[in-house]
Amino acid sequence: MASTTPAERAADHAIERGRPEREERSWLRLTEIFFSIQGESSFAGLPCTFVRLSRCNLRCTWCDTTYSFKGGERTEIDAIIARLDEIGCKVVEITGGEPLLQRPVHTLMTRLCDLGYTVLIETSGSLDISPIDPRVHVIMDLKAPGSGEVDKNLYANIAHLKASDEVKIVLQDRADFDWAIATLEEHDVLNHAHVIFSPVHGELNSHELANWILESGQQIRLGLQIHKFLDVE
Numbered sequence: 001m002a003s004t005t006p007a008e009r010a011a012d013h014a015i016e017r018g019r020p021e022r023e024e025r026s027w028l029r030l031t032e033i034f035f036s037i038q039g040e041s042s043f044a045g046l047p048c049t050f051v052r053l054s055r056c057n058l059r060c061t062w063c064d065t066t067y068s069f070k071g072g073e074r075t076e077i078d079a080i081i082a083r084l085d086e087i088g089c090k091v092v093e094i095t096g097g098e099p100l101l102q103r104p105v106h107t108l109m110t111r112l113c114d115l116g117y118t119v120l121i122e123t124s125g126s127l128d129i130s131p132i133d134p135r136v137h138v139i140m141d142l143k144a145p146g147s148g149e150v151d152k153n154l155y156a157n158i159a160h161l162k163a164s165d166e167v168k169i170v171l172q173d174r175a176d177f178d179w180a181i182a183t184l185e186e187h188d189v190l191n192h193a194h195v196i197f198s199p200v201h202g203e204l205n206s207h208e209l210a211n212w213i214l215e216s217g218q219q220i221r222l223g224l225q226i227h228k229f230l231d232v233e
């Protein structure tokens with residue numbers, strides 16, 4: 001663990017309270033690093049190493065990663081990169097918790113891009129994505145009403161997406177689906193990025209969601225969390 005300055009301790013307290021911090025430092029609060037099959041996004045099915053950062057500013061009702069909300073090891077960026085090099089997979093996803101809460105995530109992502117990694121970030125869409133290195137593939141959620149966090153969506157982010165990036169909406173029920181279709185239209189999302197709709201796993205029937213997508217006539221990708229069918233991490 002790195003020795004910390006008062007400024008670093010203040011930054012750490014900020015993320016503990018779910019507030020993004022602006023302090024540059026050499027370490028990140030890390031929940032886990034694991035190597036698995038990418039279960040989500042247009043990269044689904046590919047081998048991928050996951051860097052799961054700790055803490056989140058949201059509390060989605062159906063969140064499957066609540067264990068990332070507390071704790072996390074202070075881990076040097078150098079040590080994270082050394083571990084990724086050791087695993088050897090050139091596709092890396094930065095996730096959480098909410099990875100954009102911790103300012104040094106940008107240093108990590110830029111260093112990984114410089115090293116030739118394909119870097120993905122999975123973010124809730126509640127924090128500013130504009131500082132993200134343009135080489136990073138952004139997968140940004142918009143939170144539907146069923147999540148309980150719809151008021152946190154930062155719609156200004158949509159203008160910062162690249163055409164190759166992805167907007168994901170996780171849906172609990174038909175009301176969420178109708179909200180999602182209206183939101184795509186209102187913010188012209190399909191003209192900014194790819195769009196994925198995913199069911200809350202085990203809650204919304206995926207056949208039903210598939211039919212709703214077909215009936216909508218829109219180019220929306222159905223995303224199922226394939227790691228949960230494989231029963232892997």
Ligand SMILES: C[S@@+](CC[C@H](N)C(=O)[O-])C[C@H]1O[C@@H](n2cnc3c(N)ncnc32)[C@H](O)[C@@H]1O
Nearest residue numbers: 062063064065096097122123124141170200201
């Ligand atoms: C755990 S979050 C971490 C990254 C970031 N906080 C976010 O929400 O995008 C990763 C992805 O898992 C999705 N997710 C979490 N719980 C889920 C569930 N029960 N069913 C389907 N997707 C879920 C989130 O919506 C998000 O797209």
Ligand SMILES: Nc1nc2[nH]cc(C(=O)O)c2c(=O)[nH]1
Nearest residue numbers: 036037038039040095227233
């Ligand atoms: N296998 C696997 N694929 C994933 N894609 C996104 C994940 C996430 O939690 O962000 C995730 C995850 O937790 N496991």
Ligand code: SF4
Nearest residue numbers: 056058060063097124
């Ligand atoms: S934003 Fe992501 S990590 Fe945070 S509660 Fe929602 S799904 Fe979970």
Ligand SMILES: [Mg+2]
Nearest residue numbers: 064065095233
């Ligand atoms: Mg997950």
